[in-house]
Amino acid sequence: MGVFDIPLQAWLGQILLGLVNGSFYAVLSLGLAVIFGLLNIVNFTHGAMYMFGAFCAWLALDWFGIGYWPSLLITPVVVGLFGMLIERTLLKRLYALDHLYGLLLTFGLALIVEGVFREYFGVSGHPYAAPEALTGATNLGFMILPNYRAWVVLASLSLCLLTWLLIERTRVGAYLRAGTENAKLVQAFGVNVPLMITVTYGAGVALAALAGVLAAPITQVSPLMGSNLIIVVFAVVVIGGMGSIIGSIITGLGLGFIEGLTKVVYPEASSTVIFVIMALVLMVRPAGLFGKEA
Amino acid sequence: MAESSICIKIANLQAWYGESHVLHGVNLEVRQGEVMTLLGRNGSGRTTTLRAIMGLVDRRSGSVQIHGRESIGLAPHKIAWLGVGYCPEERGIFSSLSCEENLMLPPTLGPDGMSVAEIYELFPNLKERATSQGTRLSGGEQQMLAIARILRTGAKTLLLDEISEGLAPVIVQTLGRAIRMLRQRGYTIVLVEQNFRFAAPLADRFCVMEHGRIVQNFEAAQLQERMPVLHEFLGV
Amino acid sequence: MRNPSPYLVFSILALGLLIAPAIGLYPIMMMKLMCFALFACAFNLLIGFTGLLSFGHAMFLGTAGYAAGHAMKVWGFEPATGLLLGTSASALLGLIVGSLAIRRQGIYFAMITLALSQMVFFVLLQAPFTGGEDGLQGIPRGILLGFIDLSDDLVLYFFVVAIFLAGYGAIYRIVNSPYGQILKAIRENEPRAISLGYDANRYKLLAFVLSAALSGLAGSMKALVLGFATLSDAYWHTSGEVVLMTLLGGMGTLLGPVVGAATIISIQNGLSDKVGSWVTVIMGVTFVACVILFRKGIVGEVADWLRRKNVPARASH
Numbered sequence: 001m002g003v004f005d006i007p008l009q010a011w012l013g014q015i016l017l018g019l020v021n022g023s024f025y026a027v028l029s030l031g032l033a034v035i036f037g038l039l040n041i042v043n044f045t046h047g048a049m050y051m052f053g054a055f056c057a058w059l060a061l062d063w064f065g066i067g068y069w070p071s072l073l074i075t076p077v078v079v080g081l082f083g084m085l086i087e088r089t090l091l092k093r094l095y096a097l098d099h100l101y102g103l104l105l106t107f108g109l110a111l112i113v114e115g116v117f118r119e120y121f122g123v124s125g126h127p128y129a130a131p132e133a134l135t136g137a138t139n140l141g142f143m144i145l146p147n148y149r150a151w152v153v154l155a156s157l158s159l160c161l162l163t164w165l166l167i168e169r170t171r172v173g174a175y176l177r178a179g180t181e182n183a184k185l186v187q188a189f190g191v192n193v194p195l196m197i198t199v200t201y202g203a204g205v206a207l208a209a210l211a212g213v214l215a216a217p218i219t220q221v222s223p224l225m226g227s228n229l230i231i232v233v234f235a236v237v238v239i240g241g242m243g244s245i246i247g248s249i250i251t252g253l254g255l256g257f258i259e260g261l262t263k264v265v266y267p268e269a270s271s272t273v274i275f276v277i278m279a280l281v282l283m284v285r286p287a288g289l290f291g292k293e294a
Numbered sequence: 295m296a297e298s299s300i301c302i303k304i305a306n307l308q309a310w311y312g313e314s315h316v317l318h319g320v321n322l323e324v325r326q327g328e329v330m331t332l333l334g335r336n337g338s339g340r341t342t343t344l345r346a347i348m349g350l351v352d353r354r355s356g357s358v359q360i361h362g363r364e365s366i367g368l369a370p371h372k373i374a375w376l377g378v379g380y381c382p383e384e385r386g387i388f389s390s391l392s393c394e395e396n397l398m399l400p401p402t403l404g405p406d407g408m409s410v411a412e413i414y415e416l417f418p419n420l421k422e423r424a425t426s427q428g429t430r431l432s433g434g435e436q437q438m439l440a441i442a443r444i445l446r447t448g449a450k451t452l453l454l455d456e457i458s459e460g461l462a463p464v465i466v467q468t469l470g471r472a473i474r475m476l477r478q479r480g481y482t483i484v485l486v487e488q489n490f491r492f493a494a495p496l497a498d499r500f501c502v503m504e505h506g507r508i509v510q511n512f513e514a515a516q517l518q519e520r521m522p523v524l525h526e527f528l529g530v
Numbered sequence: 531m532r533n534p535s536p537y538l539v540f541s542i543l544a545l546g547l548l549i550a551p552a553i554g555l556y557p558i559m560m561m562k563l564m565c566f567a568l569f570a571c572a573f574n575l576l577i578g579f580t581g582l583l584s585f586g587h588a589m590f591l592g593t594a595g596y597a598a599g600h601a602m603k604v605w606g607f608e609p610a611t612g613l614l615l616g617t618s619a620s621a622l623l624g625l626i627v628g629s630l631a632i633r634r635q636g637i638y639f640a641m642i643t644l645a646l647s648q649m650v651f652f653v654l655l656q657a658p659f660t661g662g663e664d665g666l667q668g669i670p671r672g673i674l675l676g677f678i679d680l681s682d683d684l685v686l687y688f689f690v691v692a693i694f695l696a697g698y699g700a701i702y703r704i705v706n707s708p709y710g711q712i713l714k715a716i717r718e719n720e721p722r723a724i725s726l727g728y729d730a731n732r733y734k735l736l737a738f739v740l741s742a743a744l745s746g747l748a749g750s751m752k753a754l755v756l757g758f759a760t761l762s763d764a765y766w767h768t769s770g771e772v773v774l775m776t777l778l779g780g781m782g783t784l785l786g787p788v789v790g791a792a793t794i795i796s797i798q799n800g801l802s803d804k805v806g807s808w809v810t811v812i813m814g815v816t817f818v819a820c821v822i823l824f825r826k827g828i829v830g831e832v833a834d835w836l837r838r839k840n841v842p843a844r845a846s847h
Contacts, residue, residue, distance in 0.1 A: 042637050093822055099637055100583045102819050104777065107585075107770060108817025115810030174399055177390040185386045188348050189400035189447070190374030231766065235645040238638055268656060275649035279630050282642065288635035 011264055012143040015261030019220065019261015020149050021251065023156030024050075026252030028209045028233045030160055031204040033242040034167070037180040038200050041102030045210050048113035051223060053079050053209025054216040055117060056152075066216060066230025068131035075213050080174050087201040092194075110227065117223035129211020152214050159210065159251045167245060176200065235278045239290025251289060295530045301326045301451055301482040302347065302360075305355035308348040309339075309506075316342045318506040319356070324484055324499075329477050330487040333528060334503035338487060340385055340486040343503065347375050347484075348380050360451070376451075377404050379444030383455040383486075387436045389429040396428045397443045404448030413442045416472060430474040434465040441472065451482045458492045466492055490528065502527045536702060539785055543698070547691045557687040558755065561806040563795050564694040565752040570775040570787030571701050571847040572744035576774075578782035580737040581704050581717035583640045586647025589627070590742045592764025593650060594749030596660050599759045604659075608678060609672045609754055613693070616750030617743050623650070624742020628735045644766060651764045665760035671751050686755065691749060697744055702784055704740065713737055713800050737809075774813060777820045780827030789828050 028046060035043045038057065056075040060066035084183075086109065094101050129135075130148040137146045167173035179186045179193055187193040219225055240251030255274050263270040281289065310319035317339050324330050332340045346354050347518045349370040358365050374380075379400075387396055389417070397420065414421040416436045423431055431439060437457055444452060455489040458466045466489075473496050476483060487493035500517065502510035504527060512520055549563070551557050569591055576582045596618025601607045607615065630643040654660050671680040682684045704710050715729045717725045717809065724730050755758045761767060770796065780792025796812075801809055820827070826834060 036637075066632065090818065090822065097825075100640065100719065103583070103585075104773065105642055105818055105821045107773075108788070108814040108821065111814030111817065112811050113814075114667065114808050115812075115814060118807035125793055132474055171398075174391055174395050178388045178399055179386050181390060182386055184350055184370065185382060186399075187370040188350060188380045189384075189444075190371050190403055191401060192371045194369070227766070231644055231648045238634070238641055238645065239639040271652045272649045275645050275647060278642070281635050282630045 005053070009143055014260045014264045015257065016146070016153070016260070017079025018150055018256045018258070018263070019153050020256070022253040022256015023153050023160075023260060024211050024212060024229070024252075025233055025248045025256050026160055026216060027156050028208055028229070029236045029240065029242075029248045029252050031207040032162055032233065033245065033248050034163070034176075035201055035204040036242050038176060038197055039091065039102070040099050041088075041094070041106065042099070042234075043204065044103055044106035044230065045086070045109045046106075046205065046233070047082065047226030047228075048110040049079055049208040049226070050215070050229060051117065051206040051226030052082075052113060054225060055101075055121070055212075055223075056209065057213040057216050058126055058221045061128070068217075071213050072210065076206035076210045079209035080202040082197050083205035084202035085171045087198045091201065094170045110230075111197065114223055114227060121223055123222060123224060125222035125225075128213040128216040128221050148217055152218065155214055156211065157249075159207065160245075164245050165208070174239070186249055188245075193287070196265075212288035232274055235274050239274075239278050239281045239289060241288030243288075244290045247288075248292025295379075300324070301361065302348070302353065302484070303357070304343075305344070305357040305359075307341055307346055307358060309351040310353040311342075312352055316351075316506050317346060317354075319348075320503075320508055322501065322508055322511070323378055324482060327477070327480050328481055329473065329485060329496055330484045330499040331497040332501050333489055333490065333493070334501060335487075335528065338503040339501050339506040344455050344484065344486060344507070346447045347373070347453060348378065348416040350453075364513055374400075374449070375403055377449050378451045378453065379403075379447055379449030380453045381440045381444055381455060381457060385436050385440040385457070387428040387431065387439055389427060391428050392424065393426050393428055393435075393439060394424040394429060397424075397446065398467065400443050400447045402431070402448055404447075404450060406450070407448030408445045410446065417442055417468075422432065428456045437461055437465070437469070441469070445476075445526070446471075450480065451484075452476070453484050453486075455486045456488060457485075458487065458489045463485060470496060490524075500506040514527060536784065537590035540695075540699070540702070543785075543788070547694070548688075551687060552686060553793055557683045557793075560689060561755045562752065563792055564690055565755065566747045566772075566775065566795055567788040567791040568694050568697045568751070569745050569748035570772050570779065571698060571784070572741045572748060573745070574771045574776045574781060574783075575788045576741040577776060578786070579710065580713045580715065580734060582734060582738070583636075583773075584631075584643040584738075584741075585640045585766070585773065586627070586645075586650075586746055587645035587741075587772050588764050588766060588768035589647040589650040590624060590745035591749035591752070591768060591772075591814055592654060592759070592761070593623050594746030595753040595759035595763050596654060596732070596742060597746075598750035599666045599753040600659060602672055602754070603666065603669045607672075608676060609674045609689075613747060614752040616753070617746040620746025621739055621743035621750065624739040624746075627737075628738035628742070632731050632734050632738065644769070645765070647769060648766060651761065651766070654764050657760060660759075660761075663761065665758055666753075667758045669757045669759065671754065671757075680754075690751060690755060693747065694846040698745060698784075698788070701744065705784070706790065709730065709733070709736075770815065771813070772797045774817055774820070774843040776827075776838075778816060778824075778827055780831075780833075783827070783829040783833065786827050786829035793828070793838075833838055 013256055021060055028050060031044055035041060052077050056078055057071040060071050060074065082188055090105060116292060132149050134148040137144045167176055175186060175191050175196060177195060183193050191271055239255065240247050255277065259273055262273045300323050304322040307317055307320040323494050330344050342351060344349050347358055349368060356366060360378060363376060365373050365376060371456060379505065384479055384515065392401065419435050420439055420442060423435060441457060448527055452495065457469055470492060473483065473514055485493055485497065501508050550560055565819065573587050576584055594616035599617035601615040602612035615839040619691050627646050628645065630646065633640060633641050655662060671686060674680050674689060678685060680689060711735055712728055716733055749763065775794050776787045777792035779788065780786025780794060798809060
């Protein structure tokens with residue numbers, strides 16, 4: 001059975017991989033949007049934190065024998081703390097300045113992190129094995145479903161959903177939403193907004209690091225894995241807009257899906273299709289598909 | 295009258311927005327349980343005084359003691375925890391929150407805050423509009439919401455900036471009743487007002503500001519004899 | 531001492547460049563420096579004078595290098611035509627990219643230029659005529675205008691000096707023209723400029739195209755001087771480099787990008803064999819340091835210092 005002479009398994013395999021990528025796009029653009037909403041900084045470091053997360057998992061295994069499941073918990077905490085340190089020492093000084101300085105600073109930080117990892121670990125990728133429980137595949141009848149990839153998509157979607165719940169349905173989330181609109185007033189009510197900002201940044205990069213751990217068994221763990229990804233995520237963010245959480249999720253998944261399709265139908269275009277879509281969206285709907293801002 | 299304690303004591307308060315020097319040395323004492331109205335022309339520094347008390351200006355110097363505690367070096371959230379509630383001129387209703395979420399947002403700062411039931415009794419409109427998006431409420435409803443949410447917190451010292459501005463007379467009356475009720479319960483209220491007719495019957499003390507300084511400070515009993523001076527300063 | 535007049539600065543710069551070979555500075559190194567200096571000046575036209583941060587300028591450097599290289603190597607055009615073709619290719623790319631990117635402001639503009647530049651990178655990577663990972667090698671020096679042989683380094687050097695000074699001068703003229711004043715108005719208060727009747731987007735787009743074209747000129751020149759064009763010219767790292775050069779030297783000053791480029795290139799040359807990936811780290815640290823401590827850049831700080839020496843001490847109030 002096939003469509004356009006390409007077997008169904010190939011289609012579904014690429015689509016699944018596309019959804020995997022899409023779920024990373026969603027998680028990362030979500031983190032970017034949350035950070036941007038409250039701090040007004042486009043966090044270029046996000047890609048490096050994703051890479052840092054993957055490396056934490058790999059190093060935890062290599063140096064301490066700590067496996068995948070504990071890494072899923074430990075890595076975000078480690079990277080999140082690191083993020084909070086960055087916010088406290090560096091980012092805090094930029095809030096009174098033009099937003100572009102935030103981009104420049106986080107760009108510099110990304111270079112530092114990437115450079116350090118490149119120096120110590122080279123450019124080639126290091127393999128990281130998926131955990132025992134998720135290896136292999138399940139036969140669904142119409143396709144063979146690789147277990148780990150299915151897990152990644154489910155886990156990422158759950159993460160996004162949890163984040164959405166946290167922001168839209170809890171008191172802390174209300175502080176975050178209100179703080180995004182008028183941080184000074186929220187502070188005047190007695191909420192420790194500076195602390196909230198620090199924790200939000202930490203949480204945002206922790207999300208990225210968690211995505212990195214999820215990614216480790218799929219892509220090779222390499223110092224370059226973050227920078228190529230972050231540029232695509234920027235395009236995702238331009239397409240979807242940073243105004244809505246659901247918007248970021250749908251855009252990320254959708255674009256991953258389209259990228260997967262392109263890989264089957266016209267592989268040469270797969271690395272550029274998202275940018276092309278970005279160009280189209282800019283021509284037709286400059287504010288972005290879900291954008292609230294001009 | 296019994297000697298009441300000083301709730302807010304301001305000495306030589308100066309404040310800047312960026313390079314702009316707005317307050318040039320404000321000296322003021324607000325007694326516990328009194329309603330003080332801060333009058334003056336636009337640009338005289340009334341809103342800035344309230345913001346300076348809350349620590350929301352770019353830079354400030356001098357002394358602001360709240361319940362005896364020096365607060366000039368404190369961050370806004372710490373000042374709020376001294377039991378101060380602030381209702382800004384622009385109201386500050388959050389569009390990404392519903393009416394009820396706006397109401398419940400400020401954390402509880404003290405024990406005797408009004409319960410939600412009491413608030414809805416005072417402002418029944420807010421109960422009807424509980425699930426509406428905050429900014430979909432009418433101007434009057436948003437003003438009521440802005441006051442209601444700080445009443446919930448248990449803050450007993452209220453800084454209210456132009457709460458009657460742009461509201462229908464009926465709603466202004468409701469606000470007046472609310473202020474009277476709060477005063478009876480022992481709240482200390484600083485009222486910045488353009489609307490003299492609204493503020494005059496409510497206030498125990500009148501202060502007039504000009505060019506970032508207090509130029510008149512007298513009790514309600516002296517209002518009649520000071521009217522001519524007031525006319526001069528306010529152009530009323 | 532008053533702030534030195536721009537003409538004086540220009541003359542000193544020109545003189546310095548002209549005598550540089552005589553005092554022992556290597557022509558190839560100097561030429562590479564001038565290429566990047568022109569690149570940074572072109573970039574600064576956009577960020578310093580129009581207020582638009584592009585994170586994708588490498589696409590103009592790279593595309594022009596390939597276009598000019600291809601024209602000179604494969605089609606056999608002489609250098610001046612090669613440079614012209616390279617510049618035009620970048621200008622055209624600038625028109626396309628600019629009209630897309632201008633639709634958004636500030637941060638989004640930067641992200642769009644970055645994404646589109648990455649797209650250009652992938653296109654250059656996959657296109658058959660660019661030589662892929664190896665790049666375009668063996669670009670000939672050629673005979674300029676049919677009678678000046680550029681294979682002599684020194685002859686080429688003076689040609690490059692001429693082009694560089696012409697480019698620098700052009701930017702000066704643009705910035706100080708009525709058009710430049712409007713750009714400045716747009717940078718400082720766009721809504722007001724629009725309310726005065728100026729089509730801000732058109733002005734910004736023109737600035738973008740000019741910046742792209744001059745970057746293309748730099749890229750074409752680089753391909754001519756070094757004899758090759760590689761993918762790294764179009765990689766986002768290079769975009770970051772030119773931002774750093776301008777930031778370090780001083781955004782919004784004319785001389786700043788030149789100083790910044792000279793500094794960065796010298797450091798890179800000096801360190802390249804010794805430190806490997808640490809170069810990236812050093813670049814990153816410099817970025818962070820500049821943003822936190824040193825926003826005006828070298829030239830900006832010097833200009834400030836000179837200005838403070840001029841103004842007599844005022845009594846504090």
